Amino acid sequence: MKRGWITWDENELPREAFDARLDIARRHLAERDLPALIVYTDIWRSNRVRHFCNFMPYWNRALLVIPREGAPTLLCGLSPRVYPWIRSVTILEEIRPSPNLAQQVLTMAAEKNWQRLGVLDLDQLPSDLHQQLRAGAVPVEDVSLLLPPDEWELAMYREAARMAREGIADDLSQGVGLRDHEFTGRLERKFRGAGAEDLVILLTNGKTAPMPPRGETLGQDFSIALALEYRGHWVKIARSASSRDPIPTHIHVENLSGAYPYTPSGRLELSSVLAVRYESQTGGVRRFHGDTYWTGSGGLHLL
Amino acid sequence: MAERHWDLLLLYGHTWRKDFFRCLLNLNFSGPHAVAVVFPSGEIHAILSDPWDAEMLPQGIEFTVATDVAQALAKQKGKAAGIAGMELMEARFVAAVPNAVSATFAVEELRRVKTTEEMAAMRKAAELADRGYQYFAEVVEEGMREYELVAEVEAFLKSNGAEDNFMLIASGGTEVTGMKPPTGRQMRAGDSVTTELTPQVDGYWAQICRTLVLGEPNPQQRESFAIFSEAQKAAENFLKPGVNIADVARVQNDVFRKYGYGDYTGPKYTRVRGHGLGLHCDENPYVLEDVNYTVKEGMTLIAHPNTYLPLSGYMVFGDSLAVTANSCERLNRTERKLFQK
Numbered sequence: 223m224k225r226g227w228i229t230w231d232e233n234e235l236p237r238e239a240f241d242a243r244l245d246i247a248r249r250h251l252a253e254r255d256l257p258a259l260i261v262y263t264d265i266w267r268s269n270r271v272r273h274f275c276n277f278m279p280y281w282n283r284a285l286l287v288i289p290r291e292g293a294p295t296l297l298c299g300l301s302p303r304v305y306p307w308i309r310s311v312t313i314l315e316e317i318r319p320s321p322n323l324a325q326q327v328l329t330m331a332a333e334k335n336w337q338r339l340g341v342l343d344l345d346q347l348p349s350d351l352h353q354q355l356r357a358g359a360v361p362v363e364d365v366s367l368l369l370p371p372d373e374w375e376l377a378m379y380r381e382a383a384r385m386a387r388e389g390i391a392d393d394l395s396q397g398v399g400l401r402d403h404e405f406t407g408r409l410e411r412k413f414r415g416a417g418a419e420d421l422v423i424l425l426t427n428g429k430t431a432p433m434p435p436r437g438e439t440l441g442q443d444f445s446i447a448l449a450l451e452y453r454g455h456w457v458k459i460a461r462s463a464s465s466r467d468p469i470p471t472h473i474h475v476e477n478l479s480g481a482y483p484y485t486p487s488g489r490l491e492l493s494s495v496l497a498v499r500y501e502s503q504t505g506g507v508r509r510f511h512g513d514t515y516w517t518g519s520g521g522l523h524l525l
Numbered sequence: 526m527a528e529r530h531w532d533l534l535l536l537y538g539h540t541w542r543k544d545f546f547r548c549l550l551n552l553n554f555s556g557p558h559a560v561a562v563v564f565p566s567g568e569i570h571a572i573l574s575d576p577w578d579a580e581m582l583p584q585g586i587e588f589t590v591a592t593d594v595a596q597a598l599a600k601q602k603g604k605a606a607g608i609a610g611m612e613l614m615e616a617r618f619v620a621a622v623p624n625a626v627s628a629t630f631a632v633e634e635l636r637r638v639k640t641t642e643e644m645a646a647m648r649k650a651a652e653l654a655d656r657g658y659q660y661f662a663e664v665v666e667e668g669m670r671e672y673e674l675v676a677e678v679e680a681f682l683k684s685n686g687a688e689d690n691f692m693l694i695a696s697g698g699t700e701v702t703g704m705k706p707p708t709g710r711q712m713r714a715g716d717s718v719t720t721e722l723t724p725q726v727d728g729y730w731a732q733i734c735r736t737l738v739l740g741e742p743n744p745q746q747r748e749s750f751a752i753f754s755e756a757q758k759a760a761e762n763f764l765k766p767g768v769n770i771a772d773v774a775r776v777q778n779d780v781f782r783k784y785g786y787g788d789y790t791g792p793k794y795t796r797v798r799g800h801g802l803g804l805h806c807d808e809n810p811y812v813l814e815d816v817n818y819t820v821k822e823g824m825t826l827i828a829h830p831n832t833y834l835p836l837s838g839y840m841v842f843g844d845s846l847a848v849t850a851n852s853c854e855r856l857n858r859t860e861r862k863l864f865q866k
Contacts, residue, residue, distance in 0.1 A: 224541065224691070226679070227672035228706050266541035266557075280693075280706045301796060303703035303833070345617040352616035407684025414676035422555070423683075424577070431577035434553045434688060447577075474576065482540075482557045486574050486592045 224265055225420045229453065230276050230311045234381075239374040240313045243274050244288060250367055251290040256340040259365055260327060260355075261286040262347055267481050270342060272454040273369055276312045278419075283348075285323050287330060297326045324354030331360045340365035346481060370493035371479050375455070376516055376525070379478075379495050382452035383514045383525040386459045389413055390448060394463050398442050402435035405446075413450060420451040428507035432460070445510040447499065449484065456483040457525065458497035460512035470500035470511075478514065492517050495525065526565055526607070533601055534563040534628060537610035537618075544804035545610035545629075547728045548636050552581040553688055558594045558618075562601065572597045595621040607631070633809055637801065638823035643729060644847060647802065647825050650731035651845045651856035653724045657682050657690075658733050658859050661722065665866060667714055667739055671696055671707035674718075682724045691723040691730065691806045701838040702794070704831075714740045719841045721829070723806045730806035733857050734829045734843035737864035749837035750863040753830055756780035757842050757861075760799065760812075760828035764846060764853040770810045770818040774798040777830040778814065786834055795832035802826055802845055824848045825856070 247259050263271035264283035271286045272278050275294055282299035289295075296308070297320040305317045320326035331339060341347065341355065344364035355362050371379065389412055397405040402425045413421055424432035424447040427440065432447040440463070447460040456478050477487040479495040490496065499512030515522040526534050538546030540556035547553075549561045550571060560572040571588040573579050579588050591597035598621040607628030611619060619625060639647060660681040665674055671694055682690045693704035696716045704719055712718060716739045723732040736753075738746055756777040763776045777798045778790040789795065801808030802825045810818040812828060829843025844857040 224689075225706055226675055227709065229709060264541070266539065301703060301792070303794070304705050307705050307708075345620070346615045348612060349614050349616045349619040350612035403686050404684050407680040407682075410683045411676050411680035414679055415673055417672070424555070431580045433577070433581055435683075435686075437686070485557055488592050 225278065225280050225451065226414050227417055227419060228278055228280065228311055229417075231453075235276070235374055235378065235453070237313060239372065240275060242372065243369075244294065246369075247274065247288050247367065248290055250365065251288075251340060254340060254363075254365070256338055256363065256365070257290055257334065257336040258331075259288045259340045259342060260362070261288065261342045262351070264348075266483065268454065269479070269483065270369070270481055273375070275314050276454070277308060277314060278454050283323070285320070285327065287327070289334070295330070297323055297330070299323065324351060324358060327355065328358045328360060336360060338363060342367060343481060368493070369479075371495055371516070375479075376495075378453060378455040379457060379514065379516070380525045382450055382455045382457040383459070385413065385416060385418065385452055386448055386450040386457050387513075389416070390446065390459060390461050394446065394461055397440045397444060397446070398463055400440055402438050402440055405440060406435050409448070418450050418452055419454065422449040423447075426508065426510070428509060431501075431508070432510055443507045443509065445508075447510060447512065451483065457495075457514040458484065458499070458512060459514065460499050460510040462509035462511060464507075464509055469502050471503055472501040474499045474501075490517055490522070496522075498522075526563070529607060529628075529631075530605060531607045531628075532565065532604035533606040533622075535598075535601075535606055535608040535622070535625070536561040536563070536632070537608060537614050539613060542610065542613050542805065543728075544636075544808075545613075545632060547804050548609075548632065550582065550586070551728050552578065553728070554578040554581065560594065560598065594618055598622050609633075636803055636808075638821050639803065639825055639847075643803070644823070644825070646727040646729040647731055647845070647847065648856060650724055650726040650729050651733075652858075653682065653685055653687060653726055654722050654731050654733040654845070655857050655859045656685065657687075657722045657724055658720075658735055661720060662735075662737055662864050662866060665712065665718055665737060665739070668711055670709050670711050672709060674712075675707040678722065682722075686726060687724040688728070689725040691725075691732075692720060694718070694720045695839055697838060699835060699838040702833050703839050704841070712739055715743070717746060717838055717840065719831075719839060721831075721841060721843075725806070728804050730802055730804075731825075731845040731856060732802060732806065732827045732829075732843070733845065733859060734827070734831060734841035735859065735864055736840050736842060737866060739866055742863055742865055745836040746840075747863065749834050749840050750842070752780060752784050752786065752834070753840055753842040754861065756830035757828055757844070760830070761844075761846060761853060761855065764820065764828065764848060765851055766820055766822045766848060768820050770812055770816050770820060771814050773820070773828060774812045774814045774816070777812075777828065781830070781832070789832050789834055798830055799826055799828040799843065820848055822848050822850055 609632035799812035831841040
């Protein structure tokens with residue numbers, strides 16, 4: 223399910239975290255002399271807008287408008303009937319119903335007398351929206367912002383990683399002999415019941431890479447690759463039920479702190495949350511292991 | 526492709542909208558991106574983001590694993606291409622194939638009428654939706670938090686073979702104006718608990734919508750349900766090949782109008798009176814009075830007159846339907862009643 227329990231606990235993620243993040247965007251706008259920044263979000267690509275205001279759509283798509291001065295506004299494809307709920311889980315106060323997002327951007331720009339607009343990662347917008355914004359009366363400019371996870375965000379990733387790691391450690395050995403669907407269901411109950419927002423579970427008996435469940439009974443060498451979302455923060459871990467120490471033959475790196483929940487990456491990017499997965503092979507059986515790391519000063523830090 | 530003078534057809538999917546890719550290569554990729562490139566010879570080349578996804582491809586399909594999808598697509602530069610899912614694609618991907626046009630509507634139209642194999646998958650998904658709702662009604666209880674109920678239902682559906690599930694929920698009384706993801710609210714006696722369950726099996730989604738009352742339903746909840754039941758039945762009795770989808774919406778809304786609740790059939794209180802089902806859980810055509818589309822045999826859709834009424838708060842009721850030669854067939858078997866526990 224995309225997605226389950228969406229909530230905001232101010233003790234865990236204080237309002238000042240969002241103020242600090244918005245200030246970074248505002249400073250950049252001032253440097254570029256831009257009046258506002260537009261940030262895109264949808265059901266899957268929600269990291270960026272979540273970073274600024276904690277909004278994560280469960281359906282449809284939206285744009286966050288961050289003015290150089292003043293509070294951000296959400297232009298939203300969802301019905302006004304759910305705006306009270308959106309306000310309860312975000313820092314947002316102004317939400318504008320926007321069946322046509324590009325048109326609403328232009329309306330707002332006219333109201334505020336904005337002559338130019340910045341768009342975060344303009345060429346990564348869905349092509350229909352990109353085309354509509356480019357064709358509008360207000361020129362749009364690409365804005366690339368480095369948004370390295372701050373301490374609050376790292377704490378959220380750390381909690382997600384703890385939840386994933388401890389949950390798998392408790393249940394891994396109990397998977398042997400179960401059908402893969404059954405084991406998946408057991409983990410869904412456990413993690414969602416503990417407050418996880420979403421899960422993606424891949425399993426293998428060692429003849430293939432981890433894949434979505436397909437009705438196999440899990441043997442003693444099975445491996446699991448789990449992606450878990452906790453309050454908008456995705457982590458990945460992989461484990462093998464086998465007690466053998468993995469000697470990696472293949473290593474794969476994904477960036478978890480970019481626009482998407484996870485994107486394959488060709489390198490160890492700095493100041494990023496990365497999922498690193500290893501494959502080892504013994505006697506024709508492939509085993510998988512992996513964790514989520516922060517690439518801060520001094521190298522890789524296990525989250 | 527020949528009629529449209531396309532050198533290529535690209536079927537694009539990302540992690541949430543896999544449907545255009547899966548209509549040709551039905552694999553549940555991790556993503557975030559996947560593109561099937563179809564050549565006039567019938568040869569297919571897959572561009573995938575994750576090397577693990579490549580191991581799910583049928584034998585004989587050539588593939589590229591690309592960290593940079595735009596770069597992989599740029600190899601097709603200069604060719605006339607149709608792209609199904611073009612609107613979902615990042616602008617930089619589309620820019621890599623400068624002579625491309627959207628093939629989204631054309632491919633959606635092909636997908637609308639289901640093959641025998643697709644209909645079999647829809648039936649499996651509908652059967653799982655029925656079992657899922659039965660489980661939902663068994664486990665829901667006073668004091669349970671909404672997200673705990675969702676965890677139980679997700680566990681049941683995944684244990685029984687669902688690839689995924691789209692689910693919304695609400696609980697409460699007349700203050701409830703719509704469904705959304707679960708909250709930490711604890712359910713109480715007298716609550717209406719509404720849900721739409723949409724399990725996905727072999728790529729195909731089927732949906733069921735039901736309302737359950739914790740305790741004895743009050744007269745207003747019963748009166749409200751009678752209206753929803755009559756509206757849904759009106760759609761089911763009307764649906765057949767050749768009718769306009771606008772009229773499938775109209776016959777439902779007319780029931781609300783007859784009882785003086787016509788105001789509650791508009792966008793202020795509701796979204797759609799139903800929608801297509803298949804490889805996406807919310808396909809075109811939307812069942813709305815301003816959508817013009819002629820229904821065809823073999824289409825699958827849900828008719829659900831879900832809306833807010835002041836009698837009961839937000840209420841839902843609907844079944845997945847398959848359009849047959851002369852009428853339609855209900856794919857769900859769950860009893861059509863206001864559930865209570």
